[in-house]
Amino acid sequence: MYKKLFIPGPTHVRESILNAQTAPMIGHRSTDYSDLQAEVTPKLQQLLYTEQPVFIYTSSGTGVMEGAIRQTVLKRALVTVCGAFSDRWHQITVANGVPVDRVDVEWGQGFSPEIIDAALSQGDYDVLTITLNETSTGVMNPLKEIAAMVRDKYPDVVILVDAVSAMAGVKIEFDAWDLDVVISSSQKCFALPPGLAITAVSERALKRAEQVPNRGYYYDFLNMLKYYKRSQTPATPAVSLIQALNRQMDDILEEGLEARWARHAEMAELVHAWARKHWALFANEAYLSNTVTAVANTRGISIADLNKELGKRGAMISNGYGSKLKEKTFRIAHMGDLTPKDIRWVLGLIDDIVGLAYSATR
Numbered sequence: 001m002y003k004k005l006f007i008p009g010p011t012h013v014r015e016s017i018l019n020a021q022t023a024p025m026i027g028h029r030s031t032d033y034s035d036l037q038a039e040v041t042p043k044l045q046q047l048l049y050t051e052q053p054v055f056i057y058t059s060s061g062t063g064v065m066e067g068a069i070r071q072t073v074l075k076r077a078l079v080t081v082c083g084a085f086s087d088r089w090h091q092i093t094v095a096n097g098v099p100v101d102r103v104d105v106e107w108g109q110g111f112s113p114e115i116i117d118a119a120l121s122q123g124d125y126d127v128l129t130i131t132l133n134e135t136s137t138g139v140m141n142p143l144k145e146i147a148a149m150v151r152d153k154y155p156d157v158v159i160l161v162d163a164v165s166a167m168a169g170v171k172i173e174f175d176a177w178d179l180d181v182v183i184s185s186s187q188k189c190f191a192l193p194p195g196l197a198i199t200a201v202s203e204r205a206l207k208r209a210e211q212v213p214n215r216g217y218y219y220d221f222l223n224m225l226k227y228y229k230r231s232q233t234p235a236t237p238a239v240s241l242i243q244a245l246n247r248q249m250d251d252i253l254e255e256g257l258e259a260r261w262a263r264h265a266e267m268a269e270l271v272h273a274w275a276r277k278h279w280a281l282f283a284n285e286a287y288l289s290n291t292v293t294a295v296a297n298t299r300g301i302s303i304a305d306l307n308k309e310l311g312k313r314g315a316m317i318s319n320g321y322g323s324k325l326k327e328k329t330f331r332i333a334h335m336g337d338l339t340p341k342d343i344r345w346v347l348g349l350i351d352d353i354v355g356l357a358y359s360a361t362r
């Protein structure tokens with residue numbers, strides 16, 4: 001049975017977007033393809049409030065995280081860890097033999113600029129990783145404030161941002177905040193099928209990459225840039241997905257960026273209020289995410305059973321992430337093309353299944 005996805009990726013994909021993938025195939029070295037990439041790229045730049053390059057990698061987001069680590073660290077990276085996805089930056093760094101230190105906060109907490117400042121002041125770092133939205137805990141870190149602190153006190157530090165579960169759901173002003181590499185995947189807030197990683201890259205990051213001798217091949221920013229200038233990619237891209245991306249970007253811009261951010265905020269508020277009333281929020285109130293909520297299972301119900309029941313009614317949420325949070329929390333994603341109406345519907349279903357007196361639909 002078809003289930004509407006309220007999981008933090010892949011998210012619900014509208015039929016018109018699925019259908020956009022069935023356009024006739026075109027050669028990736030043809031002008032037709034260059035026209036397509038040249039058409040979609042300015043829309044992505046608008047989404048990220050940037051005039052700098054936005055690359056379209058055929059890859060999941062994790063691939064670009066690895067690529068970014070490989071080609072930006074000359075000295076040492078500082079990795080900020082507040083959950084399972086931010087820990088991935090650390091695993092990638094170690095796996096590539098890149099010098100790294102980590103600063104941790106408890107899961108459910110976020111990073112203030114002060115914590116990061118204190119950690120950066122302890123070593124000679126040239127890269128900082130930040131996970132804008134920690135999907136395992138429902139924490140959104142204050143990226144704008146963190147970036148302002150870094151630019152003020154550590155101007156040469158390259159800021160790598162995992163925005164996989166945030167880009168196209170919340171405002172990210174790439175140029176004004178002076179960020180360096182901001183990575184996303186198509187299957188989260190973009191509400192596309194998986195397979196693309198949209199990545200903005202700054203002049204500072206490109207300059208750094210020039211100095212790194214063994215920066216890898218597939219993700220090499222400088223090689224990407226060379227092809228980007230003629231609206232192509234070095235290797236064969238997922239043309240059908242880019243057709244869908246182009247179509248989706250039209251819809252996103254037609255909705256209006258401010259309206260899209262506001263819709264995400266409205267959905268988040270609905271879920272947060274419901275969770276406060278009937279359960280508890282796992283994340284610290286000061287760092288609540290606008291795209292996914294981790295709800296503490298204060299009623300001690302079986303989340304696996306809840307999801308089975310939801311499945312019979314045509315919806316799916318996520319259990320807690322990993323052995324640490326499974327059954328202790330559950331997650332409701334409110335990202336992409338979902339609407340407040342969808343959210344009221346799924347919360348109402350949970351209320352019915354769990355037998356709560358209150359219903360979010362009332």
Ligand SMILES: *Cc1c(COP(=O)(O)O)cnc(C)c1O
Pocket residue numbers: 008009059060061062063085131133134135162163164165185
């Ligand atoms: C989903 C997710 C990832 C992994 O993205 P892939 O596209 O599966 O590689 C990384 N970071 C965050 C915060 C995520 O939510």
